[in-house]
Amino acid sequence: MEKQSKEFLLSEEQDWQQADEGIERQLLGHNGQLMMAKIAFRKGAVGTLHNHPHVQASYVASGRFKVLINGKEKILNQGDGFFVTAGIPHGCECLEEGMLIDVFAPAREDFL
Numbered sequence: 001m002e003k004q005s006k007e008f009l010l011s012e013e014q015d016w017q018q019a020d021e022g023i024e025r026q027l028l029g030h031n032g033q034l035m036m037a038k039i040a041f042r043k044g045a046v047g048t049l050h051n052h053p054h055v056q057a058s059y060v061a062s063g064r065f066k067v068l069i070n071g072k073e074k075i076l077n078q079g080d081g082f083f084v085t086a087g088i089p090h091g092c093e094c095l096e097e098g099m100l101i102d103v104f105a106p107a108r109e110d111f112l
Helices: none
Strands: 017-020 023-030 035-041 046-050 055-069 072-077 081-084 090-105
Touching: 017 046, 035 055, 072 081
Parallel strands: none
Antiparallel strands: 017 023, 023 035, 035 090, 046 090, 055 072, 055 081, 055 090
16 A cells, blocks of 8 residues: 555646446545545445444535434534444435545545
């Protein structure tokens, strides 16, 4: 894994990665302990139910999402957020095109 990203990451200089159908991500900074990423969703795109050994905190920057965490479901709008403990199953469905800001600890090596 790359040890650390640059101090300043300008959006127009960062590549977008195809994460899944209707979902793209752009890394906004990382080192071994922490990673932040922008995740863009088209309406109807589904972040498939999954789990990982990382703690995750997410902020709804825009749009509307149905989020499922450990069997509990909630509709989240711009300005809302959610938190996922390591190993807990979670996923989402994009109800209105939008963007999540995801923070992971430790960094997601599979995103690099």
